[in-house]
Amino acid sequence: MRAPVKIKTLTIDGKEVSAREGETILQVARENGIDIPTLCYLEGLEPIGACRLCLVEVKGINRLVPACVTQVEEGMEVVTNSERLIKYRQMILELLFSERNHTCSVCVVNGHCELQRLAQRLGVTHIRFPYRYPNLPIDASHERFVIDHNRCVLCTRCVRVCDEIEGAHVWDVMGRGINSRIIADLNQPWGTSEVCTSCGKCVHVCPTGALSEKGKAVAEMEKRRQFLPYLTVMRGGRQ
Amino acid sequence: MPAAAATLERPRVTPPSDDKRWRIVEATMRRHGYQPHALIETLHTVQETFGYIDEDAMRFVAQALRVPLSQVYGVVTFYHFFTLKPQGEHICVVCLGTACYIKGAPQILEAIERTYGIKPGETTKDGKLSLLAARCLGACGLAPVAVFDGQVVGKLTPEDALKQIRRWEEDDGR
Amino acid sequence: MTVDELQQLALKEQEAKQRYRCRINVCVATGCIMCGSERVKEAIEEAVKARGLEKEVLVQGVGCLGLCSAGPMIYVEPDGIIYHKVTPEDAPAIVQGLVSTPVERLICPPDLPFFKRQMKIVMENSGTIDPERIEDYIAVGGYQALIKALTEMSPSEVIEEVTKSGLRGRGGAGYPTGLKWSTVAKANGARKFVICNADEGDPGAYMDRTILESDPHRVLEGMAIAAYAVGAQQGFIYVRAEYPLAIKRLRTAIRQAERLNLLGNNILGTTFSFSVELRIGAGAFVCGEETALMASIEGKRGTPRPRPPYPAEYGLWGYPTLINNVETFANIPPIIRNGGEWFAKIGTERSKGTKVFALAGRVVNTGLIEVPMGITLREIVFDIGGGIPEGKRFKAVQTGGPSGGCIPEQFLDLPVDYESLTKVGSIMGSGGMIVMDETSCMVDVAKFFVEFCMSESCGKCVPCRVGTAHLYELLRRITAGEGTMRDLELLEELCDLVKSASLCGLGQTAPNPVLSTLRYFRHEYEAHILDKTCPAGVCAIRRAEEVPA
Ligand SMILES: Cc1cc2nc3c(=O)[nH]c(=O)nc-3n(C[C@H](O)[C@H](O)[C@H](O)COP(=O)(O)O)c2cc1C
Ligand code: SF4
Ligand code: SF4
Ligand code: SF4
Ligand code: FES
Ligand code: FES
Ligand code: FES
Numbered sequence: 001m002r003a004p005v006k007i008k009t010l011t012i013d014g015k016e017v018s019a020r021e022g023e024t025i026l027q028v029a030r031e032n033g034i035d036i037p038t039l040c041y042l043e044g045l046e047p048i049g050a051c052r053l054c055l056v057e058v059k060g061i062n063r064l065v066p067a068c069v070t071q072v073e074e075g076m077e078v079v080t081n082s083e084r085l086i087k088y089r090q091m092i093l094e095l096l097f098s099e100r101n102h103t104c105s106v107c108v109v110n111g112h113c114e115l116q117r118l119a120q121r122l123g124v125t126h127i128r129f130p131y132r133y134p135n136l137p138i139d140a141s142h143e144r145f146v147i148d149h150n151r152c153v154l155c156t157r158c159v160r161v162c163d164e165i166e167g168a169h170v171w172d173v174m175g176r177g178i179n180s181r182i183i184a185d186l187n188q189p190w191g192t193s194e195v196c197t198s199c200g201k202c203v204h205v206c207p208t209g210a211l212s213e214k215g216k217a218v219a220e221m222e223k224r225r226q227f228l229p230y231l232t233v234m235r236g237g238r239q
Numbered sequence: 240m241p242a243a244a245a246t247l248e249r250p251r252v253t254p255p256s257d258d259k260r261w262r263i264v265e266a267t268m269r270r271h272g273y274q275p276h277a278l279i280e281t282l283h284t285v286q287e288t289f290g291y292i293d294e295d296a297m298r299f300v301a302q303a304l305r306v307p308l309s310q311v312y313g314v315v316t317f318y319h320f321f322t323l324k325p326q327g328e329h330i331c332v333v334c335l336g337t338a339c340y341i342k343g344a345p346q347i348l349e350a351i352e353r354t355y356g357i358k359p360g361e362t363t364k365d366g367k368l369s370l371l372a373a374r375c376l377g378a379c380g381l382a383p384v385a386v387f388d389g390q391v392v393g394k395l396t397p398e399d400a401l402k403q404i405r406r407w408e409e410d411d412g413r
Numbered sequence: 414m415t416v417d418e419l420q421q422l423a424l425k426e427q428e429a430k431q432r433y434r435c436r437i438n439v440c441v442a443t444g445c446i447m448c449g450s451e452r453v454k455e456a457i458e459e460a461v462k463a464r465g466l467e468k469e470v471l472v473q474g475v476g477c478l479g480l481c482s483a484g485p486m487i488y489v490e491p492d493g494i495i496y497h498k499v500t501p502e503d504a505p506a507i508v509q510g511l512v513s514t515p516v517e518r519l520i521c522p523p524d525l526p527f528f529k530r531q532m533k534i535v536m537e538n539s540g541t542i543d544p545e546r547i548e549d550y551i552a553v554g555g556y557q558a559l560i561k562a563l564t565e566m567s568p569s570e571v572i573e574e575v576t577k578s579g580l581r582g583r584g585g586a587g588y589p590t591g592l593k594w595s596t597v598a599k600a601n602g603a604r605k606f607v608i609c610n611a612d613e614g615d616p617g618a619y620m621d622r623t624i625l626e627s628d629p630h631r632v633l634e635g636m637a638i639a640a641y642a643v644g645a646q647q648g649f650i651y652v653r654a655e656y657p658l659a660i661k662r663l664r665t666a667i668r669q670a671e672r673l674n675l676l677g678n679n680i681l682g683t684t685f686s687f688s689v690e691l692r693i694g695a696g697a698f699v700c701g702e703e704t705a706l707m708a709s710i711e712g713k714r715g716t717p718r719p720r721p722p723y724p725a726e727y728g729l730w731g732y733p734t735l736i737n738n739v740e741t742f743a744n745i746p747p748i749i750r751n752g753g754e755w756f757a758k759i760g761t762e763r764s765k766g767t768k769v770f771a772l773a774g775r776v777v778n779t780g781l782i783e784v785p786m787g788i789t790l791r792e793i794v795f796d797i798g799g800g801i802p803e804g805k806r807f808k809a810v811q812t813g814g815p816s817g818g819c820i821p822e823q824f825l826d827l828p829v830d831y832e833s834l835t836k837v838g839s840i841m842g843s844g845g846m847i848v849m850d851e852t853s854c855m856v857d858v859a860k861f862f863v864e865f866c867m868s869e870s871c872g873k874c875v876p877c878r879v880g881t882a883h884l885y886e887l888l889r890r891i892t893a894g895e896g897t898m899r900d901l902e903l904l905e906e907l908c909d910l911v912k913s914a915s916l917c918g919l920g921q922t923a924p925n926p927v928l929s930t931l932r933y934f935r936h937e938y939e940a941h942i943l944d945k946t947c948p949a950g951v952c953a954i955r956r957a958e959e960v961p962a
Pocket of ligand 2: 161162166168169170171195196197198199200201202203
């Protein structure tokens, strides 16, 4: 016997909605056609609340909460699109564009990039912060894939998919703060990884051109993620 | 601690070399039942006994504790206490905590940087001197403070600091 | 060991102590050890032996006496004489002083406001007992609070007492301790943990270190009482690796407590069991944040995670976990011994008890002080601290470290409590208090703290990882004389983002030093930008001298 699902009612942007207990604000919003921008979140992976694009206002809580990890509660009044939130989201994108070297015009995912799409949607047209122009490598040692750190936004989707779904845990993050970087094994060329199964999952969950298939020309690389919901169901559970 | 992950039969992981010091490292891991959460404790032991943590050590610890390689590397590079390379023969740690900063630590650091051409975290080419910066050694009452090979010295001036390092050079020169 | 045996041990120790006519207490906490107090202690022991006074005079190492900048410090009982700046050569004279007149040139006047204005609860044993002997602690009433809790009180009565005391967390945020305990007590879990946060990351503060070095058992006792109250079986103390002496003394203390069955299974013959393990930090400020600290105990990178769930419900390895600061735990034994109401009488309306501060920077007396809540900043800086040296002018006092702010002169008469400090844009913080005079440039100070936060950011969330790097760059430009008024606007806008959007307390408070200096010392920013001068003469702006006055 399963306990009956408890239903919660709340409002999002003034619209009354109902939700199952345990659902997140993001899930409920999307079910109701309210789109909250996300970057580090990907359905099927453990949410981490790191990019902060999905921050929303909740009446009665004096700080902003990330919609992707915050569970709904009875009577919540959520605002997802205030002027303040939009401004913060724009600034977060500005920060991401200034952090590394995102030259979209020569990128394999140009036109299919989540970062680009977010910028278009939120109307970010120029970056007020000085570009940091870090000197970062491109690792093409893998026979089928490439990682270009210049385009990485450190969302750790690759780390999570490889650990949680593929079970290989090739990727992790090294260093800290602004010097953080994605690494394979002991910070070695990806092609020499002892545990990579070349399954390609990391490549397809990557929101940007940081991870791509070899041999793709500019704007040619499209990401396919049909495997994720299916695999997570098979693995019994994470929504 | 979590209920001990059922003690699976596992092949003994052999240390990278027959250096006796690996036994100390193994003792730490044994004390913690080879649980993955002993990673930081074990790395402390490696850092203490060998003075740094190289690839062989990381590989060995990763296998023995069954922690992914990239996770070990991620942990080693996250914490300032762990170093991937051996330190110089002599180590000078300058405190850059608030009290020391206000009382002139930047000038001490600058004097050493200028004289020896190294920045915090670096070692001179001859491997003699490593310069490190610390965040408060908990002796703020005596600021500015620096540690010379384990010896803490307070109320330091740039001249004193250089003198101390020169004394090392002289002692070693003999 | 049973309760009776423990009481007898206490009596026996008290008698043994009373057999000595006097005691020479030499400070062996880090500050004084750095000044050579261990050699002083040896010299005094020899001098005592040379005069055949071993049976009458006890020479013992004790915890911090407070005036760490004037070490090595010595406290002679029962005469109550305090000596400072003692050298090994002074030993014979000091021993001679026991029978004739004290050594005038070494005496610290005992009516010095530095000593008189303080109030010792947490540091009550510091300077009088040997931190490496559990018997010393027991002789002065140590572990009596644990006995009382275990034998006379139910867990909920213990929590009730702590709630009544009004104690608030000393780790920075000031969360009511009783409330936290009752949440953990109510949480369901097959096991529960108690963690003592001894990561003390504020770069200019050493209260927790000194408590651990001076009186480690009171922290263990506090933790055991907490464990009893919330229903935990195991505890961890997370200490930073930079504190080797505190680690050593904690190790000794845990071993001793286990030997006397004050930790371990069936403590004092009751059904209560509790063990404590040490975990050594590895140099990451962010690991002071509770969720990062727990990740670090689990052997991982110390990156915080979003809360809720709070550790009280989902903590170490997913179990309900109580996490408190060192000083918070150190307040527990006296609260249980004397009752919550006694504690609640000290301090102000909403901030009870005392607070230990590490007073440092540009003041005459630097060291460790314990003062009642509600004392004014002026009393701390000018009475206890003795004012600014070299006739310089006071400019600001910084509290709360990288999460706090700079408080200017006009607020010197502010009472020190959680609310007042927050109102003026700083925080109580863990107890770092740095005094600055006219030789400090406030823009440079802001840059210093932002640099700290940038290099200590874990890198997980975007506003803090990239935001602090840009804040630093903007401040670097301004202090180098390259800044524009546009940069100042951007700086303020970015502060707002980092504060509001970061994941954990590190990012959320990183802008505070900038915001508070902007609020009170905006003219200094403008001088750097518009006049290309650094009013304090700290920042290297090339054209500074050429600017017409
Ligand atoms: C970046 C950061 C660093 C912190 N550092 C410490 C610390 O060094 N010591 C401490 O006790 N609390 C520290 N805290 C606060 C802890 O997260 C936690 O609130 C505290 O240990 C709770 O204990 P309390 O209720 O007794 O104050 C820090 C918080 C943040 C966000
Ligand atoms: S290809 Fe598969 S196994 Fe290899 S790194 Fe990517 S996700 Fe991991
Ligand atoms: S490589 Fe791609 S998926 Fe991995 S962290 Fe960077 S942007 Fe995210
Ligand atoms: S605020 Fe800073 S320290 Fe905290 S999670 Fe974000 S990046 Fe890490
Ligand atoms: S999507 Fe919620 S924080 Fe990234
Ligand atoms: S700031 Fe240097 S010892 Fe505390
Ligand atoms: S360390 Fe000796 S008085 Fe503080």
